[in-house]
Amino acid sequence: MIIGIDLGTTNSVCAIYNDHKVTVIPNSFDELLTPSCISFEKNGTIHVGKSARTRAALHPKETVAQFKRFMGSEKTYKIYGKKYTPVELSSIILQKMVADAEAFTQQKVTEAVISVPAYFNGIQRKSTIQAAAMIDLKVEKLINEPTAAAIAYGLQNKPEYTDFMIIDLGGGTFDVSIMEYFDDILEVKASGGDNHLGGEDFLQILVELYCQKAGIKVNNLSAEDKQAVYSRMELFKKEINKQSVIEPFIKKVKVPISITGETFENACRPLVKKIIKSIELCLKDAQLTPQEIEEVILVGGSSRLPFLKTLVTRIFKKIPRTDINPDLTIAHGAAIQAALKGKNKDLSDVVLTDVCPYTLGTGVVGNSVYDQSLIFSPIIERNTVVPASRVQSYVTVQDNQTKLKMAIYQGESRLVKNNIKLGEFEVKVPKAKAGEEMISLRISYDINGILEVDALVESTGDTASLLINNSPQELTEEQIAQSKQKLSLLKVHPRDNEAVKEVMWRAESIYENSLDEEREALNELIMQFQVIIDSQDPKRIAQAVSELSSALESFEANRWL
Amino acid sequence: MYPWDVLGIDETGDKKTIKKAYAKLLRKYRPDEHPDKFQEINQAYQFALTLINEQLTDEAISQESPTSLSAVGVEAVDSVSIDKKNNSENAGEDDPDTNFSVDTIDNDVEHELFVANGEADLVEEILAQFHQMAFAKYNIKKDPSNWQFLEQFHSIQDLQLRDELSKELFKRVVEYNSFQLKENATLLLTQNMVQAIAAVLEWERDWHELQNTFPEHYVAHVFKLLEPQTQLSGFSFLMLRIATICLEFTVASLLAKLYMLRPWAPATESFEAITIFMFMIINIGAMTSEISLSMVQYGVGLRIYDKYLNLTDSSTDKLRALVFHLLMTPLYFIYYDSTIYLSMMLPVVAVILVINLFCWWKNKQLFHDWVSGTIMVK
CATH class of the missing domain: 1.10.287 (Helix Hairpins)
Structure with a gap:
């Protein structure tokens, strides 16, 4: 069976396409969003999702989140003396998604379509595929998130020959894409964004705003208080337009704090400016004006921020669409794409054309003798339709030069030192005067983001080539096998037990942050709960979990509102 | 087909x-x-x-009448490199590359073009304020808050017009600076200001487009200013400094020996030591300041540019510093003991002064600037 997975920075979702409709698969909490969060226990047991996020309050050092941001980098997380790479951690999340899907459908999941931000480079894409390989999941296709969103919004029903824009503000990334759909062709015209801008940044602003008003410093807070402030602000962010007063909820703050929607909006202005700039750049790349965009679709949980909708309406003079739950849109699209890859009849006719989201090129010596830094010479411009193959000619700069060092860079900066070096190789040329030997450098970018570089020496006909899918961050078969072994030592906490654990941790976490009377009441509840757990009667346990859960909710509500 | x-x-x-x-x-x-x-x-x-x-x-x-200024914008850039009438008396006539003139003050044509558009007033307003601010007093224009008016740029709805305005301002930055450099060897818009302007107009993002629109030296001028100062660090920097100091020391001691061969020089150890010491202080000061200038020059915020208006690389700076300090040597002696050396050093000082005056008259540059092909800029 093939499923669609939205492997998100903050939350992950999986879905299947069945009977002409998309079904989002609930996790063991019967929730559709699974936090991309993993918590480790000393004995090798791991908790994934909501239970891990709850556990983060009690064990912040043993809990990891947001690792998608570091996909393809050399960052590792050290937990109980063992190092985990973002790839390995992502594979744990994927494993959880697959387990949920298998439990839901009672079928074996063998393949998946996984969504990645349009901004992901070749290495990051490869890392995602490898994360899946670690759990023997075959990636049928990586799909760019905005493409998935466009697919989710039922292209068939759109008027033809119209351009539309997808704005995806997720937890950690921000993507903008312009697409056109006509005659069963879905053409991506341009994509852009910022892979370090998302809901978390807005949350951070709100947290800082709160701390500033309350006269405390975020970094001086204890781990528990910090967690409490973050989760409280997360809730407050959603209701800021209705409610502007926050009652005290940590011991350090004794007075109610008031933050109005307007104050928040003002504080967010620099972020909003970034968003506007990305949108405008995307329009520019697509050579379109805001008036020419027929429809704007908002995706991603953070697109619920009220002022984002206002902003988009102002720029485009039309109200953006948000009819599908913005948290689930991408998973919807991924599931449909999965069906599409399986040549499901409904969708087999849609042809997707995608663009390369960044510029690829090489470094050249500038004409100015005083400027010694290498200047970027683009070969494939960003937003070129892929697969693409482009060629540029370069000449020698010194008399009797015997070789040219060709380095391939990815990025948008004028100086190559600010761009990412993907690889380099040398080409031998016959000795001649400067400028007389010429080589043609061809870069081919395939649909999977794999780069092939070919150099042809014009005078001799010699060729040299480089295949870029072999960077240091990338894992070999052997390393994958090692990771697999390492991960196999970890025991995922049994699904049926998850809810019990989660609610217990939540109770403990609330307990730690409460005052005397509340503590006593809580203690009572926990003791009762423990008795029921010991009875080992599944029905009674399930009932107790939901009871304790709602009791805790009222605890939280009392403290917070 | x-x-x-x-x-x-x-x-x-x-x-x-x-x-x-x-x-x-x-x-x-x-x-x-x-x-x-x-x-x-x-x-x-x-x-x-x-x-x-x-x-x-x-x-x-x-x-309809043209709604874009792109055609004229490009024409103006081309005419800039040909138009020499403003600069015919100045040096560098043989070098058309460096000859850009400020013909932007005469912007009747642009006025026509902007009128065709609904947002013309705003564009004109920004251009006028930019002009005013560029020629304002240094103290006023160095304050970033006085450049806030540029933020209006983002309220222009017409993206194409915005693009053209950005290019026009890019052109003006280069031309104003070039104009001022010719007039009194200073930059009208210094690094901080250009960086602030570029941040709003996002020239770094649009570099490729700018490169395709403007001549090489235009782009080089602005982007050199946009680059953060490169600071060498680590082991290689330490070695470089040690090597420089050794070199300076050798030069200084050789010079001191040379002076001591003269009959008028006092043959004392302390004199030699003081000479070397002075050289070292001055040169270490020069080499350790991040722009390879002496402490005093650095303190008053002078910068060195080459004739292409680019910030110089370090070897040019070193050459310049070396020539400068060699010429300054007689003055160091006078400074050391004016009663003994004034009469002896005066002819040397006079010769240097004459060379410099000649150089100034001919090239509007001091000798050491001329030798290293640089321009001092504040």
């Missing part, structure tokens, strides 16, 4: 026909299954669309 034969249609001006043909081909040659054929079709498709767009733009231009 290309691209119509690839798309399998007759030449047309209709977008829909092209898209239909493209779609039909694409269903046959999917990008994932036939990458090569797909590329061929896609390129023909893009080319066909470009042809249509050009056709449409041509029609639009012939029908």
Whole structure:
């Protein structure tokens, strides 16, 4: 069976396409969003999702989140003396998604379509595929998130020959894409964004705003208080337009704090400016004006921020669409794409054309003798339709030069030192005067983001080539096998037990942050709960979990509102 | 005929026909299954669309008055490198590259173009304020808050107009600076200001487009200013400094020995030591300041530029410093003991003064600037 997975920075979702409709698969909490969060226990047991996020309050050092941001980098997380790479951690999340899907459908999941931000480079894409390989999941296709969103919004029903824009503000990334759909062709015209801008940044602003008003410093807070402030602000962010007063909820703050929607909006202005700039750049790349965009679709949980909708309406003079739950849109699209890859009849006719989201090129010596830094010479411009193959000619700069060092860079900066070096190789040329030997450098970018570089020496006909899918961050078969072994030592906490654990941790976490009377009441509840757990009667346990859960909710509500 | 034969249609001006043909081909040659054929079709498709767009733009231009200043903008840039009448007395006549003039004060033509657009007033306002601020007192223009008016740039709705305004301002930065450099060897808009302007207008993002629009030295001038100061660090920097100090020390001791061979020089150890010490202090000061200038020059915020208005690289700076300190040597002696050395050093000082005056008269540059091909800029 093939499923669609939205492997998100903050939350992950999986879905299947069945009977002409998309079904989002609930996790063991019967929730559709699974936090991309993993918590480790000393004995090798791991908790994934909501239970891990709850556990983060009690064990912040043993809990990891947001690792998608570091996909393809050399960052590792050290937990109980063992190092985990973002790839390995992502594979744990994927494993959880697959387990949920298998439990839901009672079928074996063998393949998946996984969504990645349009901004992901070749290495990051490869890392995602490898994360899946670690759990023997075959990636049928990586799909760019905005493409998935466009697919989710039922292209068939759109008027033809119209351009539309997808704005995806997720937890950690921000993507903008312009697409056109006509005659069963879905053409991506341009994509852009910022892979370090998302809901978390807005949350951070709100947290800082709160701390500033309350006269405390975020970094001086204890781990528990910090967690409490973050989760409280997360809730407050959603209701800021209705409610502007926050009652005290940590011991350090004794007075109610008031933050109005307007104050928040003002504080967010620099972020909003970034968003506007990305949108405008995307329009520019697509050579379109805001008036020419027929429809704007908002995706991603953070697109619920009220002022984002206002902003988009102002720029485009039309109200953006948000009819599908913005948290689930991408998973919807991924599931449909999965069906599409399986040549499901409904969708087999849609042809997707995608663009390369960044510029690829090489470094050249500038004409100015005083400027010694290498200047970027683009070969494939960003937003070129892929697969693409482009060629540029370069000449020698010194008399009797015997070789040219060709380095391939990815990025948008004028100086190559600010761009990412993907690889380099040398080409031998016959000795001649400067400028007389010429080589043609061809870069081919395939649909999977794999780069092939070919150099042809014009005078001799010699060729040299480089295949870029072999960077240091990338894992070999052997390393994958090692990771697999390492991960196999970890025991995922049994699904049926998850809810019990989660609610217990939540109770403990609330307990730690409460005052005397509340503590006593809580203690009572926990003791009762423990008795029921010991009875080992599944029905009674399930009932107790939901009871304790709602009791805790009222605890939280009392403290917070 | 290309691209119509690839798309399998007759030449047309209709977008829909092209898209239909493209779609039909694409269903046959999917990008994932036939990458090569797909590329061929896609390129023909893009080319066909470009042809249509050009056709449409041509029609639009012939029908109504032009709404864009791009055509004139490019023309103005070209004329800049030819136009020499403002600078004919100045040096560098033989070098057309460095001769840009400020013809932007006369902006009647641009005025016409902006009027055609609804947001013309705002653009004009920004240009006027920019001009005013550029020629304002240094104390005023160095304050970033006085450049806030540029933020209005983002409220221009017409993206194309905005683009053109950005390019116009880019051109002006280079030309104003060039103008001021010719007049009194200073930059009208210094690094901080240009960085602030570029941040708003996002020149770093649009570098490729700017590079395709403007001559090489325009782009080089602005981007050199945009670059953060490169600071060497680590082991190589330490070695470089040690090597420099050793070199300075050798030069200084050799010079001191040379002076001591003269009958008028006092043959004392302390004199030699003091000479060397002074050289070292001055040169270490010069080499350790981040822009390879002496402490005093650095303190008053002087910068060195080459004749292409680029910040110089370090070897040029070193050459300049070396010539400068050699010329200053007699003064160091006078400073050490004016009663003994004044009469002896005076002829040397006079010669240096004459050389410098001649150099100034001829090139508007001091000797050491002329030798190293640099311009001092505050």
